[in-house]
Amino acid sequence: MQHTGSMRQLIGIWGLLLLLTAATVGISRIHLGAANIWAALGIATAKATLVTLFFMHLKKEGRVIKISLLVTLATLATFIGLTFFDVLYR
Amino acid sequence: MGKVIRMGEFFRRGFLESTGEQPSLFEWIFSTDHKRIGLLYLYSISTFFAIGVTLGLLIRLELIAPGRTIVGPDTYNALFTLHGVVMIFLFIIPGIPAAFGNIMLPLQIGARDVAFPRLNLLSWWLYIIGAIMALSSLAGGGGPPDTGWTFYLPFSGETTTNVSLAVFAVFILGFSSILTGLNFITTIHRLRAPGMTWTRLPLFVWSLYATAWVQVLATPILGITLVLILAERILGLGLFDAARGGDPLMYQHLFWIYSHPAVYIMVLPAMGVISEIIPVFARRPIFGYKAIVASSIGIAAAGSLVWGHHMFVSGMSDTAILVFSLLTFIVAIPSAVKVFNWVATLYGGSIRLDAPMLYALTFLVLFSIGGLSGLVLGSAATDVHVHDTHFVVGHFHYVMFGGTAFAFFGALHYWFPKIFGRMFNEKRAAWAWGIMICGFNLLYFSMLLVGLRGMPRRYYDYLPQFAQLNRLATYGSWVLALGLLFMAVNLLIALRRGKHIGANPWEAATLEWTVDSPPPPENFAVLPTVTHGPYDLEQAGEP
Numbered sequence: 001m002q003h004t005g006s007m008r009q010l011i012g013i014w015g016l017l018l019l020l021t022a023a024t025v026g027i028s029r030i031h032l033g034a035a036n037i038w039a040a041l042g043i044a045t046a047k048a049t050l051v052t053l054f055f056m057h058l059k060k061e062g063r064v065i066k067i068s069l070l071v072t073l074a075t076l077a078t079f080i081g082l083t084f085f086d087v088l089y090r
Numbered sequence: 091m092g093k094v095i096r097m098g099e100f101f102r103r104g105f106l107e108s109t110g111e112q113p114s115l116f117e118w119i120f121s122t123d124h125k126r127i128g129l130l131y132l133y134s135i136s137t138f139f140a141i142g143v144t145l146g147l148l149i150r151l152e153l154i155a156p157g158r159t160i161v162g163p164d165t166y167n168a169l170f171t172l173h174g175v176v177m178i179f180l181f182i183i184p185g186i187p188a189a190f191g192n193i194m195l196p197l198q199i200g201a202r203d204v205a206f207p208r209l210n211l212l213s214w215w216l217y218i219i220g221a222i223m224a225l226s227s228l229a230g231g232g233g234p235p236d237t238g239w240t241f242y243l244p245f246s247g248e249t250t251t252n253v254s255l256a257v258f259a260v261f262i263l264g265f266s267s268i269l270t271g272l273n274f275i276t277t278i279h280r281l282r283a284p285g286m287t288w289t290r291l292p293l294f295v296w297s298l299y300a301t302a303w304v305q306v307l308a309t310p311i312l313g314i315t316l317v318l319i320l321a322e323r324i325l326g327l328g329l330f331d332a333a334r335g336g337d338p339l340m341y342q343h344l345f346w347i348y349s350h351p352a353v354y355i356m357v358l359p360a361m362g363v364i365s366e367i368i369p370v371f372a373r374r375p376i377f378g379y380k381a382i383v384a385s386s387i388g389i390a391a392a393g394s395l396v397w398g399h400h401m402f403v404s405g406m407s408d409t410a411i412l413v414f415s416l417l418t419f420i421v422a423i424p425s426a427v428k429v430f431n432w433v434a435t436l437y438g439g440s441i442r443l444d445a446p447m448l449y450a451l452t453f454l455v456l457f458s459i460g461g462l463s464g465l466v467l468g469s470a471a472t473d474v475h476v477h478d479t480h481f482v483v484g485h486f487h488y489v490m491f492g493g494t495a496f497a498f499f500g501a502l503h504y505w506f507p508k509i510f511g512r513m514f515n516e517k518r519a520a521w522a523w524g525i526m527i528c529g530f531n532l533l534y535f536s537m538l539l540v541g542l543r544g545m546p547r548r549y550y551d552y553l554p555q556f557a558q559l560n561r562l563a564t565y566g567s568w569v570l571a572l573g574l575l576f577m578a579v580n581l582l583i584a585l586r587r588g589k590h591i592g593a594n595p596w597e598a599a600t601l602e603w604t605v606d607s608p609p610p611p612e613n614f615a616v617l618p619t620v621t622h623g624p625y626d627l628e629q630a631g632e633p
Contacts, residue, residue: 087337090406
């Protein structure tokens, strides 16, 4: 499959990913308690979204592919979420 | 003109016949025909089932009396571990989807093959490689694995037996399962014949579809978990070691996130088989088609969220126990919807008690006992009492053997004439069934009772007060094995000497019964246009 995004767009996304990486490192040095982990997970999710949408062309895929990926992510989030009923209340 | 004649011959010849283009073994083990791959699975799965049964018989023989009978404690540990690994990963998970799913799915939706035939062949090869590795763990090195099929840490990280090999074998088997799931999902979405709408899909296909999603979504988690065991064994990371900041319970979460949905990978296709057999032999359309479809999806979805009920006594938080107990009870609802719909289909029907129906009706009874005993385990308070006793073993075998394996035998008898073009001896089939249910209940009901009285599982010795029920269970295992042998002999005789039959001996209305028995290599000379539902029995073709 050819890369369909323009070079300018790809470089822009790359720059954004670098900025988000810097943000992850920066936030880890500030003490926010439990919010640290949420911030790190939030930034990681944003980065993964950018990679799948632009570098992996999800933005240009059909609906079935998008739904399949969302189902997978929702399942993973549910699995992880349910374990927190144990970990948080132990 | 010459080409036309050759094509005609092509569609008259059953898929079992050799083309003579390659040595006959290669024509099978490198075939991309879904029916041949399905049969390869059927033969290999049946072989591993026989090995699993032998291991089970040895376990029962050891337990016939208290104290050492035929093996010592270490060998006993290896026996139940291998029995579990072989039966779970080599027989019951691939059993119905990989064997009958492969053969019947394209036929039932009016396709010439699955979407990715070569990937399908790769799945079988991965299965065989995984199986050979699992069985090799019996020999050499530190001796057979002794962890139980659950490979619980920290023990599986420390034992010197061949756990790494067995774990890697299961890892490979997981890939086989994922690839089969992917293939089925794509096939059902893309290759349905004209007119085969979603509400005209046979319920077996729907059950394969729900199962395939669980295979694709849950099996990778097993893969990761197994890699983590290897990481613990080889690198000693301490991920599950509390002394080094790890969490021992995290292993149990990860393992059961896959392994409980795996129970539904095992039982959903079995339910699909029952939904095929009951309408045909009750001569009535299935009651509540859409409710059964919804319950398949419901079981697949809700069943993936209940893994914590394996961990009620592990030290997990009380909140988690409450949540997982509630979710477990929710799974009973779609399961009961199915049972009620099957019974409602039987109501007022002209019931024919041929062998497939005998197995289907037995499924209903045994699965119900298994399901209801499951509620005892799903309820946290009663689970504490019977956890890790023989009650759990009895419950599990009622669901898996009484449910899935009996449905597997039902499918075997139902589709045998289609696959091989020959009919088995009905009288002998009924005798085998009768012997099996006697042995089955003697074996596993004794286990339920001895478990309720407190006998722990996975112990090679027990107190004298458990002796009588254990002896009965062992007698039951012999009767059951005799029934299995009788069934196998009957089918093997039928392979050679069974009466030739036509396309539709059971007068069913699904598409596989519209083609010759055995079906031609490419299934359909012209792709069919579907104009009626799968259980519209008035539209069924002539026998």
